[in-house]
Amino acid sequence: MRRSAAAAIVALLIFCTTGYYESIPLPQRQDEDEVLSFEIGYYSQDDGSDDAGGNESIDEDETVFEAIIMLDKPLSERDRLNVRFLGDLISSASQTRLHNPQFRALQSNPSGNEHAELRVGWQRQLPKFTMGYNTSFGIETSSYFSFGYGADFATSFFEDNTTVSLSLQGFTDYFQIKLFNGEEPGYDVRQTITAELGLTQVLTPKTVANLTVNHTHQLGFLSTTFNSVFVDGVEFTETAPDSRRRNSVTIRGKQALSDINAIELGYRFYNDQWKINSHTIDARYFQYVWQRRFLLEPNYRLYTQTAAFFYQPVFTELPELRTSDPDIGDFTGHIFGLKVTWLKPPFLPKWSRDLSLSYSYYLRNDDLAIYWITTGYTLNF
Amino acid sequence: MRRDCLEKFSIGIAIIATAIVLVLAACTPVRFHQKALLSDRMLRFDADPLGSTLQGHMITPREGAIGGFNSVSAGGCSCK
Numbered sequence: 001m002r003r004s005a006a007a008a009i010v011a012l013l014i015f016c017t018t019g020y021y022e023s024i025p026l027p028q029r030q031d032e033d034e035v036l037s038f039e040i041g042y043y044s045q046d047d048g049s050d051d052a053g054g055n056e057s058i059d060e061d062e063t064v065f066e067a068i069i070m071l072d073k074p075l076s077e078r079d080r081l082n083v084r085f086l087g088d089l090i091s092s093a094s095q096t097r098l099h100n101p102q103f104r105a106l107q108s109n110p111s112g113n114e115h116a117e118l119r120v121g122w123q124r125q126l127p128k129f130t131m132g133y134n135t136s137f138g139i140e141t142s143s144y145f146s147f148g149y150g151a152d153f154a155t156s157f158f159e160d161n162t163t164v165s166l167s168l169q170g171f172t173d174y175f176q177i178k179l180f181n182g183e184e185p186g187y188d189v190r191q192t193i194t195a196e197l198g199l200t201q202v203l204t205p206k207t208v209a210n211l212t213v214n215h216t217h218q219l220g221f222l223s224t225t226f227n228s229v230f231v232d233g234v235e236f237t238e239t240a241p242d243s244r245r246r247n248s249v250t251i252r253g254k255q256a257l258s259d260i261n262a263i264e265l266g267y268r269f270y271n272d273q274w275k276i277n278s279h280t281i282d283a284r285y286f287q288y289v290w291q292r293r294f295l296l297e298p299n300y301r302l303y304t305q306t307a308a309f310f311y312q313p314v315f316t317e318l319p320e321l322r323t324s325d326p327d328i329g330d331f332t333g334h335i336f337g338l339k340v341t342w343l344k345p346p347f348l349p350k351w352s353r354d355l356s357l358s359y360s361y362y363l364r365n366d367d368l369a370i371y372w373i374t375t376g377y378t379l380n381f
Numbered sequence: 382m383r384r385d386c387l388e389k390f391s392i393g394i395a396i397i398a399t400a401i402v403l404v405l406a407a408c409t410p411v412r413f414h415q416k417a418l419l420s421d422r423m424l425r426f427d428a429d430p431l432g433s434t435l436q437g438h439m440i441t442p443r444e445g446a447i448g449g450f451n452s453v454s455a456g457g458c459s460c461k
Contacts, residue, residue: 041435041439327444372439
């Protein structure tokens with residue numbers, strides 16, 4: 001049935017493209033500038049003063065500092081180069097086992113104290129479509145290596161009111177297994193392939209909608225190496241299945257209310273081979289203020305999921321597959337956020353495009369509380 | 382098993398129906414001169430790709446679901 005649905009969508013898209021494809025050329029890219037962007041984020045997770053949030057057996061306090069730099073540069077009239085560097089500094093007590101105080105000093109390492117990733121992409125604009133390729137390399141504290149590779153394709157028709165995109169992305173991750181008790185039994189591999197089909201449709205001069213279908217297949221070692229479960233106070237390694245097929249369908253719509261404000265509503269349904277079903281509702285409001293010098297974006301997000309079939313907060317016996325990871329347990333969460341973008345700030349160099357600051361607060365009903373602050377700066381040359 | 386099949390069938394039908402409705406909307410196309418507002422950043426889905434990526438990195442490792450709302454995909458990280 002899944003194949004039939006996929007075949008029907010592909011047939012529909014082929015029908016649409018063959019009918020209108022030849023007569024209407026794509027517009028040329030309007031923004032030919034070289035763009036340099038910076039984004040910095042600080043993330044803090046708190047599971048309460050008694051560590052009772054999330055997994056009650058462990059302390060899950062965590063902070064992450066992440067910085068991203070991206071350069072998007074035209075190479076010719078048709079080609080663009082995109083280079084992105086990403087770095088993380090992670091300070092995590094999530095591996096500080098309350099029942100294993102002797103391992104506390106060891107357990108920050110498996111989470112990866114430092115993570116760095118370099119991604120290089122190339123995009124070519126042809127008369128009737130755009131295509132691109134990317135490759136990436138990631139490393140974490142000498143215990144983890146990742147190779148990424150991807151390709152994407154997009155075309156527009158119906159007077160550019162309809163855009164269809166397809167992207168394929170793969171990752172091969174090699175990592176040293178570092179268990180909760182400090183043992184290092186060797187290396188293992190995880191393979192991830194993601195296919196995403198997108199359809200963006202202009203509905204009216206003030207309305208645009210997007211439908212995205214995503215399928216991901218992961219194979220190999222899918223446990224989190226340092227996670228563990230407790231059976232009568234005794235700690236054992238987490239064991240997850242070695243395959244996970246993941247599907248999601250997302251629909252989003254944006255509606256302008258006037259020249260200076262708009263709303264966005266989105267819904268996502270997700271399910272996977274581990275029996276996790278999830279619903280996400282995302283709502284955003286956009287408002288220009290002070291003669292369009294600032295853009296305010298308050299947002300709210302509701303997220304709910306069921307637990308993976310091998311999840312239990314506490315085990316009374318030791319099954320073959322087991323996890324107590326609250327992130328794949330059942331929970332409901334609410335995110336409240338506000339983003340402020342200052343467009344062309346006068347005190348910055350004239351080639352500055354915008355400066356942004358955002359704050360988000362994520363409250364889950366398993367008593368994990370998270371907030372993050374981000375700031376971004378974009379320049380046009 | 383039957384419930385699973387029925388659920389997948391319903392989801393497939395919903396995806397196809399949504400795609401058809403969206404594409405049929407192009408039967409009355411919006412002309413080029415009517416698209417000034419649509420090019421504004423508040424109506425673009427990819428207006429801030431870097432901010433969206435960072436947001437995805439904050440949320441995705443803490444949830445079971447993935448896909449759709451940002452450019453972050455599974456893999457490329459040792460944690461999930």
